[in-house]
Amino acid sequence: AEQVMQISTNQQVKAFPSFAYGRPDGRHPDHVANGADGEEGEDDGASSDATEGHDDEDEIYEGEYQGVPARGEGQAAAAAGQPVCDSAKSRNELESERRSDEEELAQQYELIMQECGHGRFQWQLFFVLGLALMSDGVEVFVVGFVLPSAETDMCVPNSGAGWLGSIVYLGMMFGAFFWGGLSDRAGRKQCLLISLSVNGFFAFLSSFVQGYGMFLVCRMVSGFGIGGAVPIVFSYFAEVLAREKRGEHLSWLCMFWMIGGIYASAMAWAIIPHYGWSFSMGSAYQFHSWRVFVVVCALPCVSAVVALTFMPESPRFFLETGKHDEAWMVLKHIHDTNMRARGEPERVFTVNRIKVPKQLDELVEMHNESANAALKVLLKIRTELRAVRRLSVFNPCFDYPVRDNSLKLAAVWFTLSFGYYGLSVWFPDVIKHLQADEYASRVKIHSNERLEDFTFNFTLENQIHRNGVFLNDRFIGMKFKAVTFIDSSFINCYFEDVSSLGSFFKNCTFVDSFFYNTDIDDSKLTNSRVINSSFHHNKTGCQMTFDDDYSAYWVYFVNFLGTLAVLPGNIVSALLMDKIGRLSMLGGSMVLSGISCFFLWFGTSESMMIFMLCLYNGLSISAWNSLDVVTAELYPTDRRGTGFGFCNAMCKLAAVLGNLIFGSLVGITKAIPILMASSVLVGGGLVGLRLPDTRANVLM
Secondary structure, three states, X not given: OOOEEOOOOOOOOOOEOOEOOOOOOXXXXXEEEEOOOOOEEOOOOOOOOOOOOOOOOOOOOOOOOOOOXXXXXXXXXXXXXOOOOHHHOOHHHHHHHHHHHHHHHHHHHHHHXXXXXXXXXXXXXXXXXXXXXXXHHHHHHHHHHHHHHHHHHOOOOOOOOOHHHHHHHHHHHHHHHHHHHXXXXXXXXXXXXXHHHHHHHHHHHHOOOOOHHXXXXXXXXXXXXXXXXXXXXXXHHHOOOOHHHHHHHHHHHHHHHHHHHHHHHHHHHHHOOOHHHOEEEOOOEEEOHXXXXXHHHOHHHHHHHHHHOOOOOOHHHHHHOOOHHHHHHHHHHHHHHHHHHHOOOOOOOOOOOOOOOOOHHHHOOOOOOOOOHHHHHHHHHHHHHHHHHHHOOHHHHOOOOOHHHHHHHHXXXXXXXHXXXXXXXXXXXXXXXXXXXXXXXXXXXXXXXXXXXXXXOOEEEEEEEXXXXXXXXXXXXXXXXXXXXXXXXXXXXXXXXXXXXXXXXXXXXXXXXXXXXXXXXXXXXXXXXXXXOEEEOXXXXXXXXXXXXXXXHHHHHHHHHHHHOHHHHHHHHHHHHHHHOHHHHHHHHHHHHHHHHHHHHHOOOHHHHHHHHHHHHHHHHHHHHHHHHHHHXXXXXXXXXXXXXXXXXXXXXXXXXXXXXXXXXXXXXXXXHHHHHHHHHHXXXXXXXXXXXXXXXXXX
């Protein structure tokens, strides 16, 4: 039965259908409730805790909260939760009524969020979701930092190199599709918890597996899990923000992605070079420092899972799915948390009824009790199948009224990601090639040398030996690093505890020589002859020491600087997002980023390339922040996660293509990567300017 609230004549109420407030002084009036038999039941006179300012428990108090969602003003039967003649209406009519309900709910919800205020609850959720977004940033950077060490440690041939980067992005792409769509049906919090748990578990597991194939599988599933982070995080947070706060605080939330990149860079710099941290269990199991780095990078994800368990579900999602009472409880919790933080615990949450859109999946069932039971079952099955069909990515994103916007958003996401991730691969590799060229320019060449009865117990580095003769020489406890022997002879030589990185013996001859505990094998003896020589206790596997990678420290440092350069752009975009507009910032940032790419043509030194990397990152971050805000605001609530997931999937697809295309052009030409990145960024920026302005939107 409908509950009736008596409101004093001097009370001022801003009227919306099915949206009622209490007294303006924060004290609720007396209530009169109808009993189940239709007779009026008098309140016992006990005052509610909320009225007295005591709200230790978020409970529903009799006479304070009307837990029946209204379907429309003057519709008593609808207010009691019973649809009127819905079985006689077509689905198009029901969908039209639902859209009308959603528009009304959007206006009401905006007023509710204004009453709840912006305070402690939003900041708590901000840091919890920030950890989840940080996990996504860490996952992206882990790929690049782990790739060289993992492939060396697992003896991956050149044919398998590079698969790790691509397969992780593919996992993230499918994860964005799946988790984004599922969050619109199962809830933001629930899906985010599961997706982060999948990511954390398989990321942790990947640090212990030994085979490269199993390692790829673990990282792919880990990427599949973290793929849901970006779509759900921004959808979740946007739904607890009032309109005037949304642009700024979603932009501040983007900073956690940058923090994730800084965290990954700093941990790689601090952990991976320390190969002394490794340990082994026999000859079969090796745990090197890069595996420690993988474990450390899973910590933000684990922290996010733990913290998220204490946060409620999005109240906007509850309302969208018809769970009126659950939504009211969450909104009351938000209000009371913020009011207590302000020192106003006596303030009462005055909302008692909220508009709930028609639930189409429920309405297709027959509510007539005399209906055939088998027919009811068939209709229920058809309802569930329709729900599954609606869960698919393409239908919600390309149905009215978001089809055109989805195409434009997909184009902007794809172009921005293609340029960003493509250059992210190209920048470090270009710097590596510049370093390699400089390193090669310092090579020492020795020709026609003859050494007899000499002991080598030190490192030979960056040398070429041609037509040399080594007679009765001993190579003990030493290292060949980027050393090449060409047309040389080793006669009666002794090799013990020798490691060789990037070193080869080409057209050489070994006569009466002895090898003990070395890593010299057929792969390093190119067109060489071995006569009456023996190999004992050869080292198995791929030997790793940080000293062997002369550029590792520098690469980690360059990535750290590039990520840190994002900070000023993040601050500027957050402060100006609501002032100059989302679209102006999106289009302007992408066009400026494209122009900055053109100046890479003139980069001929490491310092110049690093400066351009920092400039590009600082300019492009405003585009990323604007795009996140626009995407969250353009899609209605019932397809926000799906739409965001679709756009983020396009982002990861572009990342895969950018890795493959730009990576193949490293060391070949600068013209094609520069022109390609500049053109797609400028083109994407121009498309972004054609999107509708969402600054004044309420979240439908």
